[in-house]
Amino acid sequence: MLIITSLLLIFVISWLLWMLTKKKLGSLPPGPPSLPLIGNLLSLDPELHSYFATVAKTYGPISRLWLGQKLGILITSPALAREVLKLNDTIFANRDVPVAGKEAAYGGNDIVWSPYGDQWRMLRKICVREMLGNQVLDSVYSLRRKEIRNTVKYLYNHAGSPVNVGEQMFLTVLNVITGMMWGGTVKPVDRERLGGEFRQVINEITGYLGMPNLSDFYPGLAPFDPQGVKRKMKVLAKKFDVIFEKMIDQRRKMSSGDVNNKDFLQFLLQLKDGGDSNPPFTITHLKALLMDMVVGGTDTTSNSVEFALAEMMNQPDILKKAQYELETVVGKENIVEESHINKLPYLQAIMKETLRLHPTLPLLVPHCPSxxxxxxxxxxxxxxxVFVNAWAIHRDPAIWENPLEFRPQRFLDGKWDYTGNDYAYFPFGSGRRICAGTAMAERMFMFLLGSIIHSFDWELGQGKKHDLSEKFGIVLKKKVALTAIPTPRLSNPAMYE
Incomplete structure (x- = not known):
């Protein structure tokens, strides 16, 4: 009875605060009618990216929804995206951190959720300088090459049989990232087991991060955790924490002077133990950065490669054209190397078109004005x-000709890039909070996709039909996993070793 009374009291107070807030807010953007206290929650579609686009068609490129007590602002045009992400970048540089984000990222002490300020600048600088910058990426090329060759060998050994493409792409990217983070710590024999653990946890984490949560819409309900999101995320975060603690413990037992075992984790431990960072770099920051690298770099890139291959298989002429370009540049007597990437404009166009039609983060990470x-x-x-709907902008017929068609040739003029300076195309975001891993994502996507389509022809099983539908989440995914059959294209079996 006490709990019920407390909940009723919270709802009454929340309703009064909500009514007072609405009166004080001034000239808000237009939006659909809302119910008292509930707002527009009952009309939300699980596919938020397409639902928000539908709202924008009715109420305009800047519109609003009441998500319980939380006001949601929908941005659906390049001009307005520019106002938010460039002209008022500093004001919108913060995040509205969800309960799930706080639990997953050690209280939100990572790059994604940290408020704009000294701590965020420190964390971003560490990641770019020590793991995601071009100089560091150049130095670990052999690691990327080894893992991609392992994947090619796996596909060769399963030639003629259906393969879960997304799963294999995920494990490849995960092995590269964990190799960069603690490569001298994990034995090769443990890689697949560890990869399985990570994939399961990451899928669940990204699911909860994209799930509408009453605790976010009604802060007064947060202590009660009515949907159990906080409790479930705490369990998932603990699984990560156990793995991180094990890696940290093993790294501390290893000789820091061993030149063959230098990795990101070693640098982070030295930075923490040195105590000369300003602001101080703690063990919480260290684990939160490891979380960012694993969650932020795996699902994103692997999903994009899966979408790209599915779109190419759906239009075989595009796949053949990409393979012809690879034959011309690489040759059928050679394997793809990362040095070939800049000589493959059509494959680059395929990546750009994939990220246009299926942006990795369809609503970016929501912004919050300070x-x-x-x-x-x-x-x-x-x-x-504030939701910036990159998915809808990338499909705007006023900007893109035949926007729902997969047409890589639209990017062959070299006009578009990933800098976030053109607000008609910004798959990695824009402004201060633009993705720090763009260079890493581009290298992995190009190297991995180029390798698997140069080495293999791909087809669906007999009677199977192409399904390119999407499933919304903070990370966009294929609703139906791509299961495809690889057939070797190269005559020399040695090129599959």
Missing amino acids: ESCVIGGYTIPKGAR
Whole structure:
């Protein structure tokens, strides 16, 4: 009875605060009618990216939804995206951290969820300088090559049989990332087992991060955790923490002077133990960065490669054209090397078109203004959750000809890039919070996709039909996993070793 009374009291107070807040907010963007206290929650479609696009068609490129007590602002045009991500970049550089994000990222002490400020700048600088910068990526080319060759060998050994493409791409990227983080620590025999553990946990984490959660919409309900999201994420985070603790313990037992065992984890431990970072770099920051590298780098790249191959298989002429380019540049008597990437403009166009049609983060990571401001002539109050719908902008027929068609040739003119400076195409975001791993993602996508289509022809099983539908989440995924049959293309079996 006490719990029920407490909940009723919270709802009454929340309703009163909600009504007072609405009166004070001024000229908000237009949006659909909302119910008292509940707002528009009952009308939400699980496929938020397409639902938000539908709302924008009715109410305009800047519109609003009431998500319980939380005000959601939908941005669906390049001009307004520019206002948010460039002209008012500093104001919108913060995040509205969900309960799931706090639990997954050690209280939100990572690059993704940290508020804009000294701590965030320190964490980003560490990652770019020590793991994601071009100089570091050049130095670990042999690791990427080894893991991709392992994948090619696996596919060769399973030639003629259906293969879960996304699963194999995930394990490849995961092995590269964990190799960079603690490569001298994990024995090769443990890689597959560890990969299986990570994949299961990561899928569950990204699921909860994209799930609407009442604790986020009604902060007064957070202590009660009505959907159990906090409790479930705590369990998942603990699984990661056990793995991280094991890696840290093993790394500390190894000789720091062993030149063959230098990796990201060793650097982070030296930075923490040195105590000369400002602000201080703690063990919490260390684990949160490891979490970012694993969660942020695996599902994203592997899903994009899976989408790309599915789209190419759906249009065999595109696949053949890409293979012909590879034959011309690489040759059928050679294997793909990373040095070939810059000589493959059509494959580059395939990557860009994949990220246009299926952006990795369809709504980016929601922004949160640190102060009230005016965007598009409307008031955006401090603390609102701002969704920039890159998915909808990338499919806007006013910008793109035949936007729902997969047409790589639209990118052959070299006009578009990943810098985030053109707000009609910004798959990695823009402004201060642009993705720090763009260079890593581009290398892995190109090297991995180029290798598997140069080495193999691909087809669906008999009676199978192509399904390119999407499943919404903080990371966009194929609704139906791509299961395809590889057939070797290269005549020399040695090229599959």
